[in-house]
Each structure stands twice: as C-alpha cells, then as structure tokens.
Amino acid sequence: MGISFTILSSGSTGNVTVVHNGETTLMIDAGLSAKRIEELLAMREMTGHNIDGILVTHEHSDHIKGLGAIARKYDLPIYANSGTWGALEKGIGTIPEQNRIVLETGQHRDFGSLRVESFAISHDAAEPVGYNFYDGSEKLCVATDLGYVSDKVRTAMEGSDVLVLEANHDIEMLRMGRYPWNTKRRILGDMGHLSNDAAGAVLSEILTGRTKRTYLAHLSRDHNMMELAKMSVRGAMEDRGCFYKDSEFRLCDTFYDQPTPWDKVSQS
Numbered sequence: 001m002g003i004s005f006t007i008l009s010s011g012s013t014g015n016v017t018v019v020h021n022g023e024t025t026l027m028i029d030a031g032l033s034a035k036r037i038e039e040l041l042a043m044r045e046m047t048g049h050n051i052d053g054i055l056v057t058h059e060h061s062d063h064i065k066g067l068g069a070i071a072r073k074y075d076l077p078i079y080a081n082s083g084t085w086g087a088l089e090k091g092i093g094t095i096p097e098q099n100r101i102v103l104e105t106g107q108h109r110d111f112g113s114l115r116v117e118s119f120a121i122s123h124d125a126a127e128p129v130g131y132n133f134y135d136g137s138e139k140l141c142v143a144t145d146l147g148y149v150s151d152k153v154r155t156a157m158e159g160s161d162v163l164v165l166e167a168n169h170d171i172e173m174l175r176m177g178r179y180p181w182n183t184k185r186r187i188l189g190d191m192g193h194l195s196n197d198a199a200g201a202v203l204s205e206i207l208t209g210r211t212k213r214t215y216l217a218h219l220s221r222d223h224n225m226m227e228l229a230k231m232s233v234r235g236a237m238e239d240r241g242c243f244y245k246d247s248e249f250r251l252c253d254t255f256y257d258q259p260t261p262w263d264k265v266s267q268s
Contacts, residue, residue: 003265008040011256023112031062034069048074056080058125059087068092083127119156121146124191144218147190167216168193169223200236
C-alpha cells in the first residue's frame with residue numbers, strides 16, 4: 001500500500017502528524033489538547049483507536065501538550081529517546097511502564113513493513129530529533145524545529161520522496177516583530193528555528209529528481225504567512241541556481257487549524 005500521511009496541525013501553537021502504511025498508523029507529536037487532536041482526527045475519518053503509537057520529536061509544549069492525555073485514553077505506547085524521556089517526566093503525567101518505549105537517536109524500529117529511523121537535529125531541547133519513514137523504496141522525512149541544517153541532517157533528508165520541512169519565519173518580520181530581543185535571538189540562533197530563506201537554501205542543496213513535494217511546516221503565526229513562505233523559499237532556491245517546474249516539484253501548504261489532505265508518498 002505504501003506510505004500515506006496527513007499533517008493534522010502545524011505551527012507555533014501545536015504540531016501533530018499521522019503516518020500510515022496500511023498495517024501501522026503512527027502519530028508524530030501531540031502538541032494540542034487531546035480533545036482538539038480527536039477533532040482533527042475525525043476530520044480525516046479516524047479516532048485515537050486507529051493509532052498504534054506516538055513518536056515524540058522533543059519535549060516543548062507545542063509538541064507534547066496532549067501527549068499524556070491521549071496516550072492514557074487510548075492506551076498508546078510512546079516512543080522517545082532517553083534525553084527526551086528525561087525531559088518529559090513532569091510534563092505528561094503517569095504513563096504505564098509498558099508504554100514508555102525508548103527509541104534512541106539514530107536507531108530504527110520496524111512496524112511491520114514500515115521502518116522508522118530518527119536523526120539528531122539542532123534545537124534548544126534535551127535531545128531533539130527528526131524522523132524518516134521507509135516502506136520499500138518510499139521515503140518520507142519529517143524535520144522541523146531546527147536552528148540550522150548540519151551535514152548529517154542534510155544527509156538524513158536526502159533521497160526523500162516527500163519532505164516535511166520547517167519554514168518558521170520571515171527574518172525581517174521577526175526582527176520588526178513584538179517579541180523581546182532575547183526571544184528573537186533564540187529563534188534566529190543555531191538552536192532555534194529555520195527561516196524561509198534557510199529552508200530554501202537547504203532545498204537547493206538536497207533536491208534531486210526524486211523529491212516531488214515539500215510541505216512547509218511549523219510557520220509562525222506572528223512572523224510568517226504561507227504565501228510569503230512559498231515565495232521566499234522558491235526565491236532562495238532560484239538565487240542558488242535551483243529552478244524547477246511545478247509539474248516536477250511542489251511546495252505544499254500546512255495549517256494550524258485544519259489537517260492537510262491525505263497524501264500518498266508514491267504519488268507523482
């Protein structure tokens with residue numbers, strides 16, 4: 001059947017993604033209330049009973065707000081590395097020991113034909129990661145909340161059929177915005193968030209004929225807009241000599257208040 005996915009919510013206010021391959025359905029992060037996650041699942045004709053487990057990228061509230069509640073309600077295993085588990089202890093309440101599963105950074109775990117592999121990223125959290133999903137020859141990469149893209153992260157992203165990549169902010173909007181300077185400095189730093197321009201620079205380096213779509217994710221509601229993000233990312237790519245036709249590669253929207261349509265990774 002191959003990999004399908006929907007991004008239920010993406011942005012500074014909460015992040016939830018669902019990946020499915022016919023045998024297994026996994027949620028990445030649970031950064032909204034359990035009630036809101038259930039509402040978004042229903043929009044994609046699902047319930048928490050359809051989920052087989054939750055993968056955690058890191059412990060910030062916009063990624064774990066509803067984690068404990070939804071895991072307890074549906075008796076779901078939670079997968080995270082040791083550093084993240086240590087940081088989660090006080091934020092999600094009691095989780096049964098059998099549902100506390102350690103997936104160390106760089107390791108992989110097979111769920112039937114769906115292989116999940118984590119990779120380290122740069123962010124101001126205990127041990128943040130991105131995830132790659134494989135089924136046969138298909139590859140989906142999910143990488144948000146990263147201040148910059150190292151050579152190792154770039155290698156992890158390469159060869160993806162579909163990429164979910166952070167384009168958090170427009171640099172000038174952030175600089176002129178209402179946040180205090182220490183917050184702006186954090187966001188702009190190497191352990192903060194990826195700007196539109198930085199996302200475009202990364203894509204210009206890793207795109208091959210294989211990657212067909214990139215979903216621009218984790219947009220700031222205060223310092224970005226989707227159309228601006230797409231224009232800026234494409235402009236940054238073109239500035240570096242990376243030109244493409246819409247029939248060959250697309251930049252796709254995500255939303256903070258509604259899920260994206262189901263998308264098949266193999267879809268051309």
